[in-house]
Amino acid sequence: MKKYLFIAVTVIILAVVSYFAFVYYVPYSEGVRSGELIKISHKGVVMKTWEGELSQGITGAQIFKFSVSSKRKDVIDKLKEYQGAYVKLNYEERYTTFSWWGDTKYFITEVKLEKSPHFNN
Template sequence: MFRKILLYIALSLTLISVIYFSFIYYIPYSEGVRSGELIKISHKGFIVKTWEGELSQGISGAQIFTFSVMENEDVVIAEMKKWQGKKVTLEFEERYKTFFWWGDTRYFITKVTLEN
């Protein structure tokens, strides 16, 4: 009887964890676009390295949009390195929460385009 209760508790906790992580990973809170001057892109961290960046949307950096880039977004990272200091448009997804191995912010860049 005790083993059966313990098994149900373990299965319930596992199911709740799977649902929680799936929700955080697959369902974005919002999606959008921001434009400005790409002023920073860096690979930072001590144990877990993440890609972090900043976009200046105002005069003299009055409005800074901080964002993260997922490690698997190789094309986005390469384009940001190439276009650093230029005016770009960033498409992003905002997540409900983030995990430390994803990045420091809840905003994750999915596409970057150079503005003319």
């Protein structure tokens, strides 16, 4: 009986660890989006996460919501600096997320300042 209980507990633990490892290390997709950075905030009561929004059109209908890993201090600093500017964001889309990671499945990996196509300077 103890042998079967040990095997069952081991299988459950391996399944949970495998699920978390898959979600953490395997991105669903990777991409690039450009637009005006309209929001970056550190929000939450118990688990603080970095969240932002990128406007991809003239109207407010095309908003790309994203999260930033707290480990990415360089990305967070650039997002704060480029607030209100036209930027290009590289991101990874995850299969799912957890509340301590962020609100969205899109996680920013790199930020670059871009010239806006709406203004000819």
